[in-house]
Amino acid sequence: xxxxxxxxAEEISRYSRHLTLQEVGLKGQEKFKAASVLCxxxxxxxxxxxxYLAAAGVGRIGVVDFDVxxxxxxxxxVAHSSxxxxxxxxxxxxxxxxxxxxxxxxxxxREQLTRDNAMRLFADYDVIIDGSDxxxxxxxxxDAAFFAKKPLVYGSIFRFEGQMSLFDPHTGGPxxxxxxxxxxxxxLVPNCAEAGVLGVLPGTVxxxxxxxxxxxxxxxxxxxxxxxxxxxxxxxxxxxxxVRKNPKCELCGEHPVIHGLLEDYGAFxxxxxxxxxxxxSGIAAAExxxxxxxxxxxxxxxxxxxxxxGRPVTLLDVREPHEWDIARIESAQLAPLSKFDxxxxxxxxxxxxxxxxxxxxxxxxxxxxxxERGFTHLKSLAGGIDRWSQEVDPSVPRY
Numbered sequence: 001x002x003x004x005x006x007x008x009a010e011e012i013s014r015y016s017r018h019l020t021l022q023e024v025g026l027k028g029q030e031k032f033k034a035a036s037v038l039c040x041x042x043x044x045x046x047x048x049x050x051x052y053l054a055a056a057g058v059g060r061i062g063v064v065d066f067d068v069x070x071x072x073x074x075x076x077x078v079a080h081s082s083x084x085x086x087x088x089x090x091x092x093x094x095x096x097x098x099x100x101x102x103x104x105x106x107x108x109x110r111e112q113l114t115r116d117n118a119m120r121l122f123a124d125y126d127v128i129i130d131g132s133d134x135x136x137x138x139x140x141x142x143d144a145a146f147f148a149k150k151p152l153v154y155g156s157i158f159r160f161e162g163q164m165s166l167f168d169p170h171t172g173g174p175x176x177x178x179x180x181x182x183x184x185x186x187x188l189v190p191n192c193a194e195a196g197v198l199g200v201l202p203g204t205v206x207x208x209x210x211x212x213x214x215x216x217x218x219x220x221x222x223x224x225x226x227x228x229x230x231x232x233x234x235x236x237x238x239x240x241x242x243v244r245k246n247p248k249c250e251l252c253g254e255h256p257v258i259h260g261l262l263e264d265y266g267a268f269x270x271x272x273x274x275x276x277x278x279x280x281s282g283i284a285a286a287e288x289x290x291x292x293x294x295x296x297x298x299x300x301x302x303x304x305x306x307x308x309x310g311r312p313v314t315l316l317d318v319r320e321p322h323e324w325d326i327a328r329i330e331s332a333q334l335a336p337l338s339k340f341d342x343x344x345x346x347x348x349x350x351x352x353x354x355x356x357x358x359x360x361x362x363x364x365x366x367x368x369x370x371x372e373r374g375f376t377h378l379k380s381l382a383g384g385i386d387r388w389s390q391e392v393d394p395s396v397p398r399y
Contacts, residue, residue, distance in 0.1 A: 005034040005059070011103055015057055023220045029057060035217045036060040038125035040113055040141055042089035043067070044192075044202030045131030045155055045209065047079035052210040054097035054104055058217070061097065062125055064109040065089045072399065076199040113137055115261040118144035127213055129153045131206065133192060135183040136265040142167060142176035143261055146251055151216055152176070155209040160198050162205035162231040166212055166224040169245060169252040173225035178246040178253075183269040194358050201233055296367055298379040300391040303354060307331065313352045316343075317385075318366045323358065327385060327397045337362045340369060349375050356381035356388070 007015070007029060018024045018032075035058050039046050042065035053061055069077075069084040069092055077089075084092040090108035097106050109121060113132070118140055122128055128150050130141045138156070145152040151168040154176060169175045208229070215221045230239040251258045262268055298306075306313060317328055318337040328334075335343040337357070347353065353375065355363040363380040370378055381388065389396040 005030050007033065008103075011057070014101075014103070018056070024218065028218050028220075031217055032057045032214070033059040035127070036062070036125045037127045037129060037213055037217075038062040038064065038121060039129045039131055040064055040137065041131035041133065042077075042079065042093040043073065043131070043133065044076045044157060044197065045133075045206045046089075046093065047077045048203050048206030049129055049131055049210045049213075050093050050097050050106075051079055051100060052207060053213060054101045054106070056210075056214055057101065058104065058213075060105045060107065060125075062107040062109060062121070063090050063093055064111065064113055064121060065093075066110055066112040072193070076197060076202050078203070113140060115140060115144075115263070115265065118261065119148060122148040122150055125150070127151055127153065127216055129209060129213060131155060131209070133157075134269075136269045136271060138176060139183065139268060140261065140265045143251060143258065146170075146175055147260070153209050153212050153216070155205045157192070157197055157201050157205055159195050160201060160233045162201055162233075164205055164208045164212070164224060164229045164231070165227060165243070166216070168225050171225070172245065174243050174245045175249065175252045177251045178249045179228060179243050181246075181250070185270060194361070198233055204231065204233065296364060296378070296380055297360070297382040298354065299382055300388045303356075303379070303381055303388075304392050306354065311352070313354060314347065316353065316355045316366070318355055318357050318362050319385075323399075326399050327389070329356065329385060329388060329393075329396065332356070335366075337366055340366050344370065344373055347375070349373065350377070352377040354379050354381065357384050359384040359386055 007026065012019065015029050018029050019026055037053060037058055039049050039061065042050065042063050046063060046065065050061060050063060067089050069080045069087050069089055071085060073080060074082065079093040079096045080089065088110050090110045094106040094108050097104070111117060122144050128141065128145045130138060130152055132138055132141065142152060145167070146169060149170050151166060153166055155162065155164045167173060167175045212224055215223055226243060228241040228243050230241060245252065247254045250256060315329065315332040316335045317324060317332040318335055318340060320336050320338065321334065324334050353370065355366050357363040360380060360383050363384065367378050367380045385396065386398055389398045
């Protein structure tokens, strides 16, 4: 242990409850001080992870996040406060972490994790923690951690449930792709904004992720390598699923076909079209087609003009009743996507129908259902009621 990782008298006092643990002791605490950890995300999971690793005395903690603090974050992202609204999350969480423990170093990376910076960022840290909230970042983090030969502590949250594991294929465990070989269809799994999340859930999941990180640094106990922990907060139930390294895994299997980071993780997850090189003469046409989105969408201002025009139209809100109670567009009818099929017989196939949801995904799904039944005069509100509130009617609450 180098001299700069020795504990000062003040640190010995601060970490005294660690030092009296035989499994930690002075040498273990010095391991914490010498360790470096990179956390992807400074939100729901990143908050408890960063705060507890700081309190534990992990010497160098990096945080990568490009977002700013929003009021809707404060219900669960406990590293931020009302005074931080509009502030970069990495700056806010660094202040919180250093307020907990001024003896550590917090490196902030205010950028989105991409294939262009992942290997550079990962190279400087011993352990990578994935506290992201989307599939493209999870696959990117998994692949970059594999090529950097770094252990990846994984966690995810959804409504009332969470998942946690440790992916470390270089020591015999599986990688994320061994468990989830391919991402789900982009419209199948809504994000936290659409589906909601219990505010305390990321606290539970994040603390388990922080615990796994500390065990890794110490080299003690049994980690979650080879195990996927499933947590249901409504039932207060933990379930463990054994997961093995997949010999057919495209990344870490016996005959891998992935030999470097993918060009476009958004396209891999079905979120963007694969990158194409267009001749100059085709660029304008491509931009025109993209703007129309196949003619399926309408902007909030265009919809307002339609509604103000006075002609008979049907406006359907395909969100769920609890979302309808929060906010709605005047003159709309509630037709939840979960029960949408039962509303279809009540609609006029020749009528002019407009649909909206929270952000625009579910309304496009409902539109396709109507198209399959022969409906032709259909439009989906681009950006949903959230964009409507921003561009047309600020009195409609945003959530």
